[in-house]
Amino acid sequence: MRRVALILAPWLGIVAVWYAVHYTAIVNPALVPTPHAVAAQLLTLAGQRLPLDIWMSTQRVFLGVFFGIVLAVPVGFVLGWYRNLRGFIDPLINFFRALPPIALIPLVIVYFGIDELSKVVILFYASFFAGVIVMYEGIAQISPIYLRVARTLGASDAEIFVKVIVPLTVPHTLTALRVALGVAWATLVASELIAAQQGLGSLIQNAASFFQLDIIYVGIICIGFIALAMDIALRKLTRRLIAWQERIA
Amino acid sequence: MIPVPDRTARPTRISFDHVSVEFATANGPLKVVDDVSYDVRDGEFVSIIGPSGCGKTTMMNIVAGFVQPSGGTVLLDGKPIAGPGPDRGVIFQEYGVFPWLTVKENIAFGLKLRANHVAATEREEICARYMRLMGLADFADAWPRTLSGGMRQRLAIARAYAVRPAFLLMDEPFGALDAQTRSAMQDLLLEVLQTEGKTVMLITHSVEEAVYLTSRIIVMTARPTRIREIIDVPFGYPRDERLHESPEFGALRSHIRELVMREYAVQARQFIPSST
Ligand SMILES: Nc1ncnc2c1ncn2[C@@H]1O[C@H](COP(=O)(O)OP(=O)(O)O)[C@@H](O)[C@H]1O
Numbered sequence: 001m002r003r004v005a006l007i008l009a010p011w012l013g014i015v016a017v018w019y020a021v022h023y024t025a026i027v028n029p030a031l032v033p034t035p036h037a038v039a040a041q042l043l044t045l046a047g048q049r050l051p052l053d054i055w056m057s058t059q060r061v062f063l064g065v066f067f068g069i070v071l072a073v074p075v076g077f078v079l080g081w082y083r084n085l086r087g088f089i090d091p092l093i094n095f096f097r098a099l100p101p102i103a104l105i106p107l108v109i110v111y112f113g114i115d116e117l118s119k120v121v122i123l124f125y126a127s128f129f130a131g132v133i134v135m136y137e138g139i140a141q142i143s144p145i146y147l148r149v150a151r152t153l154g155a156s157d158a159e160i161f162v163k164v165i166v167p168l169t170v171p172h173t174l175t176a177l178r179v180a181l182g183v184a185w186a187t188l189v190a191s192e193l194i195a196a197q198q199g200l201g202s203l204i205q206n207a208a209s210f211f212q213l214d215i216i217y218v219g220i221i222c223i224g225f226i227a228l229a230m231d232i233a234l235r236k237l238t239r240r241l242i243a244w245q246e247r248i249a
Numbered sequence: 250m251i252p253v254p255d256r257t258a259r260p261t262r263i264s265f266d267h268v269s270v271e272f273a274t275a276n277g278p279l280k281v282v283d284d285v286s287y288d289v290r291d292g293e294f295v296s297i298i299g300p301s302g303c304g305k306t307t308m309m310n311i312v313a314g315f316v317q318p319s320g321g322t323v324l325l326d327g328k329p330i331a332g333p334g335p336d337r338g339v340i341f342q343e344y345g346v347f348p349w350l351t352v353k354e355n356i357a358f359g360l361k362l363r364a365n366h367v368a369a370t371e372r373e374e375i376c377a378r379y380m381r382l383m384g385l386a387d388f389a390d391a392w393p394r395t396l397s398g399g400m401r402q403r404l405a406i407a408r409a410y411a412v413r414p415a416f417l418l419m420d421e422p423f424g425a426l427d428a429q430t431r432s433a434m435q436d437l438l439l440e441v442l443q444t445e446g447k448t449v450m451l452i453t454h455s456v457e458e459a460v461y462l463t464s465r466i467i468v469m470t471a472r473p474t475r476i477r478e479i480i481d482v483p484f485g486y487p488r489d490e491r492l493h494e495s496p497e498f499g500a501l502r503s504h505i506r507e508l509v510m511r512e513y514a515v516q517a518r519q520f521i522p523s524s525t
């Protein structure tokens with residue numbers, strides 16, 4: 001009971017400040033829809049396009065993150081493991097990571113068209129570079145002592161990989177996944193700048209053209225809450241999978 | 250005093266023959282071990298003592314199979330060492346307990362490897378036995394992060410013992426423990442060795458520990474390390490705490506302490522930056 005109250009308190013605080021901003025007219029009230037107006041809009045949209053928007057966006061994020069992580073795990077692993085490689089590859093990765101996805105959109109359209117693929121490519125790009133860095137920083141920190149111990153106990157290379165390296169890689173993979181999911185949701189609106197008919201990003205952009213502020217708020221709130229829900233779910237999973245760790249990263 | 254058996258009656262298990270080790274470093278080659286020769290006989294408990302950084306761990310790593318000598322030969326039962334293997338149990342300075350496995354799984358780790366092919370029922374027995382012996386029976390399913398330093402140490406020993414190595418190589422195993430725990434661990438080690446004969450190399454920088462535990466003490470010089478003196482400890486086994494109080498023990502301790510202190514002094518002089 002106390003816990004629920006504590007968790008709810010900051011959210012209620014935000015709503016209170018929101019009302020205050022509207023009614024004290026610090027900002028022109030016409031530019032700040034009230035929370036209840038936004039809630040009403042959310043309910044209306046929930047009976048219309050919102051479910052499909054959420055479905056499409058979630059699907060794009062999932063696909064982008066999935067392929068991003070599937071590639072980031074082995075690449076990050078190799079970079080973290082073979083430290084000599086890092087010196088060459090590191091600048092490359094930081095070069096590409098620094099490029100904002102929005103800046104890549106024209107090129108992505110040229111090479112991948114304007115369909116689903118191009119949106120997933122943008123999310124893949126963002127997930128991969130976020131994930132690969134977490135992955136290789138983590139792998140590079142693995143202490144060689146465990147490999148030595150395993151060898152003295154008689155482990156073969158294959159046994160060392162399966163019984164030592166894989167378990168030590170799991171926590172970093174999960175952290176990479178969490179970071180990539182966060183980055184992918186943050187990149188969603190940009191990816192849906194590419195001629196999207198459905199999706200939370202397209203919902204926001206359409207609303208922007210018609211100056212429907214309440215719908216923009218609905219879109220933003222949905223993105224925030226879905227990303228939050230996924231993060232909580234992933235954190236639960238992490239806690240189950242790596243109960244042996246002191247802290248959950 | 251318990252009589253000491255004649256060591257030369259036993260076969261040689263480990264032999265160092267004019268061994269030297271040089272590491273390539275950023276500042277050129279670093280000579281760490283310089284022309285070291287000694288042998289370890291079957292069932293002997295040998296300690297290697299010397300100032301920190303002199304090359305003790307390097308010598309142990311040669312026997313463990315992680316380092317190749319740059320000169321001379323090291324033979325294990327008359328054969329060159331090809332690499333690490335389960336015949337040589339190693340207790341590392343930093344324990345290396347696997348944090349992702351429970352206490353029992355840590356002990357079972359080696360037993361599940363193909364190289365040691367131990368049947369499941371036997372594995373259970375061995376795990377249970379060493380958990381009991383090392384006082385870990387109540388912690389079978391605990392994660393290592395919940396264990397104290399002394400318990401982690403016992404776990405590392407239990408894990409090494411479980412695969413029945415003929416040799417035990419211990420690198421300052423009790424260095425990180427508080428005095429009471431260390432003393433308890435030393436007695437436990439003596440007790441366990443009493444029931445299972447092994448050939449043991451113990452690296453330590455504690456003179457007290459070397460005299461109390463081992464049958465032969467190899468005193469090393471500062472880096473590049475050479476043998477300063479090899480001392481046969483004139484006490485048989487089993488030993489107990491009372492040994493610490495005996496006059497012979499005290500005399501031997503002072504003698505070795507003096508040797509070691511002299512090497513520390515040499516080392517301290519080495520570290521004064523040479524003016525250019
Ligand atoms: N792989 C290595 N490469 C370069 N130098 C090393 C290596 N291993 C050890 N050394 C150096 O050799 C010296 C002896 O190390 P070590 O055998 O660990 O000493 P001890 O165990 O006696 O404290 C140290 O100066 C250490 O820095």
Ligand SMILES: [Mg+2]
Pocket residue numbers: 302305306307342420
């Ligand atoms: Mg050392």
